[in-house]
Amino acid sequence: MSELEQNHIFETWLGHHKSLVFKVVRAYAVTAMDQDDLFQEIIIQVWHSVPTFRQQSSTTTWIYRIALNTALKWVSNERKHSKAQETLDNVQAILQETKVQIDERLTWLYEAIYKLDEIDRSITLLLLDGFSYKEMATIVGISESNVGVKINRIKKQLITKSKQQDHYGI
Incomplete structure (x- = not known):
């Protein structure tokens, strides 16, 4: 080539x-x-x-x-x-004035995704992009059924964190 x-x-x-x-x-x-x-x-x-x-x-x-x-x-x-x-x-962010309105929900979501372990983070991104369980399994290197289990656990974890955020007004 x-x-x-x-x-x-x-x-x-x-x-x-x-x-x-x-x-x-x-x-x-x-x-x-x-x-x-x-x-x-x-x-x-x-x-x-x-x-x-x-x-x-x-x-x-x-x-x-x-x-x-x-x-x-x-x-x-x-x-x-x-x-x-x-x-x-961090210092630069404090000193600079933010002109762009940032969606706090999107920021929260990326922060929550960032806190997941590497495999869960990868699966979450693939899920958000609409990949099938089979494609996710191939990319990440785990079984299809394991992908399904992990997705259910990730969803529950993010829902719980979201409810805590809403409850505490964070």
Whole structure:
């Protein structure tokens, strides 16, 4: 595959699946700086994977798998380094005036998803994007029935957290 062909395929994939990548990034990285770093890591991995794509699954499934695996690896690496670093993002957020109205429910949802373990977080994102249990099982690497059990538990957990938030006025 020539570099020109690889670039064309990559640009096409990115055009169609950019929102998918952003969802994964937002679920696995909290600060804007971390989100930028993770987005770049995922995009680099997608670009490198173009020549190895064998069309045994849809490009959406392929890119989701790359994004999730890259995010999981990135989170693991960040945990090692985060104890020695402190970012200024919190200070910058306080100093800058927010001009965009942020939907508090969406912020709450992403924060709740972020607090889930890696597999549950991945399954939640796949569920929100409308993947079938079979597709989720393939991407995450667990059985279809295990996906169903996990989804039921995740839903109950998020409903409970949501009710607690409403009850306490958080």
